[in-house]
Amino acid sequence: MKVLVWDLPTRLFHFALLVLVVLAWVSVEILDDMDLHFLCGYGILGLIIFRVCWGVVGTYHAKFSSFIRGPHDIKRYLAGDKSGYRGGHNPLGAMSVILLLGLIGAQAISGLFTDDEYYYFGPLNSYISSSAVDVISQFHHLNVNFIIAAVALHLVAIFYYQAIKREQIIIPMITGYKEKIGSIKEIQTSLLLRAIIVAVIAAMIVLGIASFEGNDPLY
Numbered sequence: 001m002k003v004l005v006w007d008l009p010t011r012l013f014h015f016a017l018l019v020l021v022v023l024a025w026v027s028v029e030i031l032d033d034m035d036l037h038f039l040c041g042y043g044i045l046g047l048i049i050f051r052v053c054w055g056v057v058g059t060y061h062a063k064f065s066s067f068i069r070g071p072h073d074i075k076r077y078l079a080g081d082k083s084g085y086r087g088g089h090n091p092l093g094a095m096s097v098i099l100l101l102g103l104i105g106a107q108a109i110s111g112l113f114t115d116d117e118y119y120y121f122g123p124l125n126s127y128i129s130s131s132a133v134d135v136i137s138q139f140h141h142l143n144v145n146f147i148i149a150a151v152a153l154h155l156v157a158i159f160y161y162q163a164i165k166r167e168q169i170i171i172p173m174i175t176g177y178k179e180k181i182g183s184i185k186e187i188q189t190s191l192l193l194r195a196i197i198v199a200v201i202a203a204m205i206v207l208g209i210a211s212f213e214g215n216d217p218l219y
Contacts, residue, residue: 002177003186005087007059009195011176013051020044021104021151025144034120038111042206045108049202051101057194059187061088068094087184096154103147110140112209123212 024040027033055064067089069077074091076084089097113128114137115121125133161167172178180186 001180005178006176007190041111046206048105
């Protein structure tokens with residue numbers, strides 16, 4: 001029997017973030033389209049804000065409280081003790097999620113303050129000193145490498161669980177359903193109305209930020 005584990009908002013977030021991160025990289029490295037890059041950045045920022053909020057008010061498996069674990073729980077899981085695993089992110093997967101959210105979130109936020117020294121600059125660029133802009137801009141360029149490394153590690157982990165451990169990772173993130181095994185916890189609803197409210201709030205925050213000074217393709 002299959003049970004619903006991943007709600008629709010979490011699944012949509014996952015794949016929307018993937019598309020926007022790839023497009024953000026392509027827009028700069030291949031297309032040389034900074035307007036598109038800014039739009040991707042705003043989209044990514046909105047998604048990160050949504051996911052942080054959804055990690056507090058979302059469904060059981062989407063909440064940070066359901067999957068963030070300490071060193072002791074991680075050690076137990078690595079030793080084969082899955083008694084505390086309820087079907088969402090395992091302790092190792094949780095570490096990967098937090099790492100990616102942190103790196104990508106930092107990239108989106110830092111982009112609000114950066115400039116290219118010629119024409120393009122973030123909407124909050126003028127609110128900090130030029131030396132701070134230089135430091136943040138350097139971080140923005142350097143952090144791309146860490147994001148690529150983290151994504152590569154994430155993909156390797158997915159391959160390991162899929163091909164070596166024979167544990168379905170990809171299909172459940174598409175359909176939302178997992179086989180009812182052991183203590184896997186089922187969710188009853190995706191809380192779509194709540195998700196829409198959170199998404200609107202996240203969008204309003206991003207639009208508010210974008211309304212400040214800057215080369216803003218939204219206006």
